[in-house]
Amino acid sequence: MAVGISAFEQLVKFGTDAYGIERLLRLIQSLITILLFAPTSLNHLPLLSLLIPASFISPTASTTTTTLTHLRKRLATLRQPLRFFRFLDCFASAWTIFTTTTTATPSLADTLLRWTDFGSKAFNGMYLLLESAVFAEAVLDVPGVGLWVGGPEAVKRMGLDGQRFWFVSLVCGIVGGVVKLMVSETGGQEGGSGGKEDGDGKGKEGSVKSVQKKWKVLRRVVADMMDLAVPGSAVGWVPLSPGMVGVLMFGSTVLTGLEVWERCGRELAVSKAAGRS
Numbered sequence: 723m724a725v726g727i728s729a730f731e732q733l734v735k736f737g738t739d740a741y742g743i744e745r746l747l748r749l750i751q752s753l754i755t756i757l758l759f760a761p762t763s764l765n766h767l768p769l770l771s772l773l774i775p776a777s778f779i780s781p782t783a784s785t786t787t788t789t790l791t792h793l794r795k796r797l798a799t800l801r802q803p804l805r806f807f808r809f810l811d812c813f814a815s816a817w818t819i820f821t822t823t824t825t826a827t828p829s830l831a832d833t834l835l836r837w838t839d840f841g842s843k844a845f846n847g848m849y850l851l852l853e854s855a856v857f858a859e860a861v862l863d864v865p866g867v868g869l870w871v872g873g874p875e876a877v878k879r880m881g882l883d884g885q886r887f888w889f890v891s892l893v894c895g896i897v898g899g900v901v902k903l904m905v906s907e908t909g910g911q912e913g914g915s916g917g918k919e920d921g922d923g924k925g926k927e928g929s930v931k932s933v934q935k936k937w938k939v940l941r942r943v944v945a946d947m948m949d950l951a952v953p954g955s956a957v958g959w960v961p962l963s964p965g966m967v968g969v970l971m972f973g974s975t976v977l978t979g980l981e982v983w984e985r986c987g988r989e990l991a992v993s994k995a996a997g998r999s
Contacts, residue, residue, distance in 0.1 A: 755968030812847030838898030845891035852884035899943035
């Protein structure tokens, strides 16, 4: 029996979820980046006064790039506490993948999927670990409170190293996603002739689920490819303008935000179903 979930309930769940809040802040940050660096958007900065109540900002501050620059940095800082200790989850997932064994001999595709998945989790964990390591300096920013002797230079160096780990993590995720799509396409062609044996109903249901699964994998691959611009431009591996990076960051945030939105809907459905049982 299907459980009805209203859009408002799902919005409340999304807005109170740590991942959902982080995605919302990232979306705003990407929009501000586009406004700051896209060639044509600078001509429309005065329109911000029409979108933001005058009681929130002064009339002159809304037209200055200085205000938007500080706001963009502050949003990036606000997102970091929401990712604090998230590296533990990544390392736990990587360890599970590494220690999982199967009795059957894995195929080449299975082996590649396993190691790309492991690399994606492990390298992302390293990125989040380095980000958490400079929490006192980057987020708290209190004079005299810090962990690293090197000061700002050490913090900057660790931040760049973290961006490199994130870049490699995204590459692993992209390779793994492409392999999944290739395997699912091959499996779908091989199993296409046997769908009618189970009846039209089950065949159509299986086909819909297969399409949905492929769409989710493809969506993640596209999001990871867009996200490559963020760490890639930070370390100089992807020569893109800040405005283009903002556009790609906006697109990846929308796609990954959809994943969080759908997860919130599933959790609400499970919670409601458990309450009725």
